[in-house]
Amino acid sequence: MTVESIQHQSVVDLLEARLREDILRGRHTPGTLLPPERELAAGYGVTRTTLKHALSRLEQAGMVSTRHGIGTRVRDFLRVGGADLLPMLASQDSGWLVEIFEVRRHIGSLIARRAATRRTARQSRRLAELLEAVAAAPDADAAQLADVEVHRELARATGNRVYLLLTNTLFNAYMPVRRALCAPFEDPAKAAARLDPVVRAVIDRRPQDAERAAERYLRETEKLMLGALDKANQAHAIR
Amino acid sequence: MTVESIQHQSVVDLLEARLREDILRGRHTPGTLLPPERELAAGYGVTRTTLKHALSRLEQAGMVSTRHGIGTRVRDFLRVGGADLLPMLASQDSGWLVEIFEVRRHIGSLIARRAATRRTARQSRRLAELLEAVAAAPDADAAQLADVEVHRELARATGNRVYLLLTNTLFNAYMPVRRALCAPFEDPAKAAARLDPVVRAVIDRRPQDAERAAERYLRETEKLMLGALDKANQAHAIR
DNA sequence: GCGGAACGGTGGCTCAGCCACTGGTCCGCA
DNA sequence: TGCGGACCAGTGGCTGAGCCACCGTTCCGC
Structure with missing residues (x-):
């Protein structure tokens, strides 16, 4: 607990x-x-x-x-109002989640590209470690939190602290409802595998690849999350 | 007193x-x-x-x-912490401003591109009106506020409300210090002229042009703002 | 040796009350 | 009649004292 x-x-x-x-x-x-x-x-x-x-x-x-x-x-x-309203808006009306994910995808790609040009050696090592932690997570919950840490480190690797704060804001927005969105992390090893190309491209300093990989990763994750959400909503509606 | x-x-x-x-x-x-x-x-x-x-x-x-x-x-x-910390951080240490502007430039370009594909007819009209308002502003202060309104409407035109909130967050970040950053708006007509290509590209639904124009506009504005800030800091240091 | 009770310290919340600010009214003066 | 200032009712700002709930520790009795 x-x-x-x-x-x-x-x-x-x-x-x-x-x-x-x-x-x-x-x-x-x-x-x-x-x-x-x-x-x-x-x-x-x-x-x-x-x-x-x-x-x-x-x-x-x-x-x-x-x-x-x-x-x-x-x-x-x-x-x-500012983005700090998002947590309460998202927990009030799930329509916001779709929009949050879209923005997260756009900005996440931006961050990955930039991280690939700016990351330090230390950050590369840290990213590799954090990716390991995702794979080694004992359950979906831990994997989800470990995944967040990877993205925080990516944001940090841009060298621009505002990206880190922005990432935090977007994460905070779905933290209150994250329990309903852990579907992509049911299998931590697979989650880590999906994330791997992003981290690898950043470590190898390949900005274009990093951007595309991030876009792809975020799109897949989003699909899994919203799919699970829809299913839950349908079950709820039937009941 | x-x-x-x-x-x-x-x-x-x-x-x-x-x-x-x-x-x-x-x-x-x-x-x-x-x-x-x-x-x-x-x-x-x-x-x-x-x-x-x-x-x-x-x-x-x-x-x-x-x-x-x-x-x-x-x-x-x-x-x-989230992005809502930015206002206080920015007013505490101007180093944050540089980073805020950079992110603003990236995200502003993203918004312009997206607005160009999604804007409604009504939003086009509104953008044109708001651009007029910038040109017609009586002083730098009013021009600066009118400029913000244009960017808010651009964010609205993305069809994604999160972009509007994000834009607000970034603006709020330098609202406390905006007096020191009104240099780009000393001549409202010129400010409107700089902004014109962005609005035009969005109205004409040319996403690529909109993105580039926004990038360019934000870069110029940023340069003027930070230039004025440096000058002020130097004067302050001399005194 | 160990488990539960008691304790000291901390934040949560209430209460009643007074102060300060605002906008409107009303009165007295011109 | 017009107007300016005093006044007043209503509103939020802030206080101080007090009690309650929660936590970690200690200590006592079994």
């Missing part, structure tokens, strides 16, 4: 999730003012202090903006 | 900024526990409640992680 599987949902966490959901579902329209804090807190059955903690997080996430003496306004977050 | 005339920096805002700075400057090493909340609050001269608001934001930003009964640990945010 891993640490992350059991999340202690604190009151603030729950409240935040609920507020977010109410906003995403359109109960509070973008552009309008939320009810006063005292009223809202009473409505959700919590203290104003607790409500403020939750609102404060939503504000930092860019979903609402608060002004002293005025109130709290729901922002048009799809217009001005 | 009471408060900063323009900025409404609340206590929580200031406290958050200060904590962040202390972490970024290495006063609290990643991996270690922060002092207990009661102690930390006393140290900063605020209530525990207020401190918690600030910590709660930092936690959501991925810079610290709090566990009940244990304490608050400083996370290795460069390893696991």
Whole structure:
């Protein structure tokens, strides 16, 4: 049993999730003012202090903006929000996953190409090690996490720290739902074999090949993930 | 003088900024526990409640992680953090700007290419309008904001909402320092002229041209921005 | 020797209250 | 009648004290 599987949902966490959901579902329209804090807190059955903690997080996430003496306004977050909204959007509506994967594919290819021209010797060694770790993973879950590490190292090998942060953002986006997406890693050895051409091309400094291999790898992985997801959804629908 | 005339920096805002700075400057090493909340609050001269608001934001930003009964640990945010850290990193150290621009160039080209194949008729019209708005901007500041709108619409024209969020993230990263980067927009008409080939190629559905034009536009703009920044830094150093 | 109870320390959350900011109203003066 | 300033009601900002829940350790009794 891993640490992350059991999340202690604190009151603030729950409240935040609920507020977010109410906003995403359109109960509070973008552009309008939320009810006063005292009223809202009473409505959700919590203290104003607790409500403020939750609102404060939503504000930092860019979903609402608060002004002293005025109130709290729901922002048009799809217009001005950043990629850090993705985790909550993805767990709310799986339509986002398709779009996330597409972008991941494009950017992943970019990263692989660039890593192939910039990687250091040390990073080559590390990539080889991490690929080994994928193959040696005891189960799908561990393989999935090991796979993420390989991609993090690829991003690091671009020599541009922003690529690493971007990769993290995209991974974070499907971390909350990753359990449903571990199909490609059921057989860790095969997963490692699919990933191998990418790592090899980067180590051998073949940018074009690296780009193509990454594109291919990401496309295959995506297909397996979404295939499993569809199947699950169908089973769910039948039931 | 009471408060900063323009900025409404609340206590929580200031406290958050200060904590962040202390972490970024290495006063609290990643991996270690922060002092207990009661102690930390006393140290900063605020209530525990207020401190918690600030910590709660930092936690959501991925810079610290709090566990009940244990304490608050400083996370290795460069390893696991997302792109939403960029605004604070960029305003802390201008070295980030160079890397942000590079990624912006790569992804901007990607977006232009894709927009050229996917844009709708409505989006074409809107792009043309927004380009007009850049040319008609009264000053550099307005031109810069109008320019951002064009890029947002380009991202929207990819048909993939994740690209819009990503674009927002990258823009947000240099929004805090954008005043120092308005050099390319001193002459709004010229700025619009530089941007014109990109918009035109997208409207005409010429993906390859759009990609190249975007690459070129972003490279030029970047050069102007960083050139102005260097000059400012030199002047600053001399003084 | 070992298992469970107790303890000290930590964060989670509540409560009641006062302060500060905003926008509108209303009154007094010209 | 027009207008400017004082006032007021409503809103978020912040406080301080307090209690609860959780964790790791220690210590005691079996």
